[in-house]
Amino acid sequence: MSEDTKLDDCESNNQQYFEVKDPQIHIIGGALGSDLSPKNRQPTTRLYKKRWVIVLLFSSYSLCNSYQWIQYGIINNIFMKFYGVDSFTIDWMSMIYMLTYIPFIFPVTWLLDKKGLRVVALIATAMNCVGTWIKVASARPDLFAVTFLGQFCSSFAQVFILGMPSKIASVWFSSEEVSTACSIGVFGNQLSLSDLDF
Numbered sequence: 001m002s003e004d005t006k007l008d009d010c011e012s013n014n015q016q017y018f019e020v021k022d023p024q025i026h027i028i029g030g031a032l033g034s035d036l037s038p039k040n041r042q043p044t045t046r047l048y049k050k051r052w053v054i055v056l057l058f059s060s061y062s063l064c065n066s067y068q069w070i071q072y073g074i075i076n077n078i079f080m081k082f083y084g085v086d087s088f089t090i091d092w093m094s095m096i097y098m099l100t101y102i103p104f105i106f107p108v109t110w111l112l113d114k115k116g117l118r119v120v121a122l123i124a125t126a127m128n129c130v131g132t133w134i135k136v137a138s139a140r141p142d143l144f145a146v147t148f149l150g151q152f153c154s155s156f157a158q159v160f161i162l163g164m165p166s167k168i169a170s171v172w173f174s175s176e177e178v179s180t181a182c183s184i185g186v187f188g189n190q191l192s193l194s195d196l197d198f
Contacts, residue, residue, distance in 0.1 A: 051172040055181050058121070058168055059188030062161050065128050066189045068135075068154045070094045083144040093151050100155040101162070108159045117167055124160035127153050161189075 072079050072093035079090050112120045131153030138146035165185030173181040 047174055048172070051181070054172055055168055055184050058164060058185055061125055061128065061188075062165075062185065063188035063191055064132075065124075065154060065158050065161050068128075068132065068151070069097050069158070072151070083141055083147070085144055089144075093148065096148070096151055097155040097158055100152065101159050104156065104159045105163070109163055112160075112163055112167060117164065117171060120160050120164060124157045124164070127157035127160070131155075131157060 072090050076087055076090040079085075079093075080087060083090075108120070111123075131150045134150030134153060135147055138144075138150060165182045168185055169178045169181035
């Protein structure tokens with residue numbers, strides 16, 4: 001438990017309860033007079049029905065980002081003619097995703113730990129949207145560099161997205177549901193890649 005987590009005590013019907021100021025985690029103590037030391041308190045996760053909507057929403061924007069990863073590589077001959085560039089340059093449109101991941105994964109992980117899911121999800125969604133609109137606006141043969149900038153923005157969003165499934169699963173779901181929630185979170189990313197293969 002972190003230093004900034006504060007416990008509230010309340011007495012009711014000879015029971016003493018401790019509630020952590022995190023909306024997802026509640027630590028419940030035993031009866032008054034029982035051993036309420038930190039080692040005997042068991043954290044439980046409050047389960048909301050909307051947790052399934054949250055993981056499906058995340059899965060859908062992971063799918064949207066993953067679609068953009070290799071969209072240029074699957075029809076590179078068309079883009080080579082349109083932009084007047086070689087195959088290797090078009091391949092960089094997908095390789096930028098891997099290259100972007102390396103320097104940014106540690107700062108993004110730190111941000112996820114310090115600021116939480118909401119901030120990271122909003123940044124990821126915003127960057128993905130910005131990258132998409134840049135690519136739409138640069139659909140002209142003389143604007144390949146701008147298209148590459150849009151692809152970089154989308155690849156930057158992917159760094160935020162890839163770290164989130166396990167965090168969503170651990171924060172929003174019970175211990176029995178963590179693996180299912182994490183699988184659903186990753187499923188959107190994999191589904192878009194399998195669709196592009198057809």
